[in-house]
Amino acid sequence: MPELPEVETVARGLQKTVMGRKILSVALGKTDFIDDPGALERHLPGRRIDAVERYGKFMMLRLSAAEISGAVNSTVEPEAASLLVHLGMTGNLASRRADEAHEKHTHVWMALDDGRELRYTDPRRFGRIAYLAGEAIARELQRFGADPLLVGEEEFVARIKARRSRIKALLLDQSVLRGVGNIYADESLWRAKIHPARTSASLTPAQLLKLRRVLQEILRKAISLRGSTIADFQDGQGEPGEYQKHHRAYGREGHKCYRCGAIVRRTIVAGRSSYYCPACQHAPRDCRPLPLPRAARGVKAKASKPRTGRWKIARNR
DNA sequence: CTCGATCCCTGGACGC
DNA sequence: TGCGTCCAGGGATCGA
Numbered sequence: 001m002p003e004l005p006e007v008e009t010v011a012r013g014l015q016k017t018v019m020g021r022k023i024l025s026v027a028l029g030k031t032d033f034i035d036d037p038g039a040l041e042r043h044l045p046g047r048r049i050d051a052v053e054r055y056g057k058f059m060m061l062r063l064s065a066a067e068i069s070g071a072v073n074s075t076v077e078p079e080a081a082s083l084l085v086h087l088g089m090t091g092n093l094a095s096r097r098a099d100e101a102h103e104k105h106t107h108v109w110m111a112l113d114d115g116r117e118l119r120y121t122d123p124r125r126f127g128r129i130a131y132l133a134g135e136a137i138a139r140e141l142q143r144f145g146a147d148p149l150l151v152g153e154e155e156f157v158a159r160i161k162a163r164r165s166r167i168k169a170l171l172l173d174q175s176v177l178r179g180v181g182n183i184y185a186d187e188s189l190w191r192a193k194i195h196p197a198r199t200s201a202s203l204t205p206a207q208l209l210k211l212r213r214v215l216q217e218i219l220r221k222a223i224s225l226r227g228s229t230i231a232d233f234q235d236g237q238g239e240p241g242e243y244q245k246h247h248r249a250y251g252r253e254g255h256k257c258y259r260c261g262a263i264v265r266r267t268i269v270a271g272r273s274s275y276y277c278p279a280c281q282h283a284p285r286d287c288r289p290l291p292l293p294r295a296a297r298g299v300k301a302k303a304s305k306p307r308t309g310r311w312k313i314a315r316n317r
Numbered sequence: 318c319t320c321g322a323t324c325c326c327t328g329g330a331c332g333c
Numbered sequence: 334t335g336c337g338t339c340c341a342g343g344g345a346t347c348g349a
Contacts, residue, residue: 001342032325057343089342090327105327124326126343165319174344182342271321272342320349331339 002087003057004148004179004219006227009241010093011059014052014118017095018061022048022113029107033088033122035130043081043131044110056144056178059085059093081133084140088126094119144178148215151177156212160200167203167211168196169270180215183228183250186275188215190249196274197267197287221246249275254292265289 002010023044031037048064061083085093096102098117102109108120108129120129132140146155159176160167170176171185180188189196191214194207203211222228227241230251244251248258252275253266262279267289278289 086343088326088344122326123328124342126326128344163318169319172343273340321347322349323347324345325343327341329340332337333335 001089001181001183001230002091002227003181003184004054005184005222005225005243006241007057007059007087007179008054008223009226010087011052011054014059014061014093014095017116018049018112018118019052020048020050021116021118022046023063023118024111024113026111027109030125031107033107033125033127033129035128039131040083040108040129043133044083047081054179055141056147056174057086057181059087061085079134080137081131082137084128084130084132085120086128088122088124088128090124091120091122091127094121144174145176146178148177148180148212149219151212153209153212157205157208160203160208164199164201166197166199166269167194168272168274170200171215172270172272179219182272182274183247184215184218184222186250187218187248190276190281191218193280195276195281195283195287196269197284199284202284249277251275263292265292 023046026041026044028034028037028040034040044063049061050064051060051062053060053062063081063083065079065081085091087093095112095116095118098111098115102119103121105123105125106119106121107125108118110118112118120127130140145159151159160170163170163173163176165173168185168189171180171188172182186196188211192207192211194203194211222241222243225242225246228244228247229241230244249264252264255264256262257264257277257280260277260279262277264275265278266273266275267283267287268274269287276283283289
């Protein structure tokens with residue numbers, strides 16, 4: 001699932017391939033995940049993609065003011081505008097040759113001035129696309145919390161301590177930190193030896209500082225490895241990330257803890273599967289692991305495949 | 318404020 | 334093998 005490192009990877013790819021390109025036209029497939037499909041058709045053609053930025057799990061395509069060539073298009077307002085793209089669970093945004101067959105579940109085609117198309121694909125359509133202009137951009141972004149890579153020690157502790165939820169729920173809450181999802185929440189909690197069901201109030205400042213530090217280390221490492229690619233699916237030409245090889249908790253139910261050898265267990269916290277080492281990460285009394293599935297039990301349990309969605313980082317050529 | 322439940326959606330895993 | 338069921342999960346939303 002695209003979290004901060006995966007979105008960063010996609011955004012960096014797009015910086016190389018579509019930045020500076022002009023959008024010539026827009027075609028749409030299914031649009032139930034798009035805020036205002038008509039706005040895309042009305043406002044994107046004629047604009048140039050000036051920048052591709054990441055904001056939490058969103059990508060922001062900064063768009064030019066649109067008077068690039070030829071006739072003035074009166075339907076295009078001159079104010080700052082952005083295309084916000086959230087990949088949800090299975091979304092991808094990539095540049096393809098216009099004559100290249102499109103993947104199944106492609107829902108947006110943006111023809112560019114270099115003969116290529118910027119295409120959005122998303123089988124489950126849990127993603128989101130929104131065209132935002134003017135003050136709507138700032139209004140949209142103010143809902144989100146700190147960037148976990150930039151947040152300082154004081155702010156991190158303050159944001160966590162301001163709430164009394166379980167730590168996993170807080171890590172996943174985009175209004176606390178923007179960009180952390182299920183994988184990197186579990187990975188950082190394992191590394192910090194904190195059980196996901198612990199409440200923020202029960203954690204010491206030292207534990208929170210440790211959590212912040214390992215979270216940043218993990219995110220940086222994951223970005224350097226182009227994110228995590230879980231269980232490849234369909235279509236050949238992706239360039240998968242490598243960070244899944246470094247997972248220490250996520251998807252490892254039934255395997256031995258890399259640190260102590262205990263069996264990694266799974267439980268549900270904040271409505272999400274949460275993987276942890278019962279020996280390293282002391283559980284609150286009210287939190288029990290789920291029974292191990294048959295595939296993950298037994299002596300030589302050939303570890304179950306990670307229970308997870310799957311997606312692939314497509315190469316942005 | 319915080320929780321859990323429900324829904325959205327598709328396809329892969331699994332059980333019989 | 335084939336079919337039905339369960340499940341993954343980010344986020345919105347609603348009720349407790």
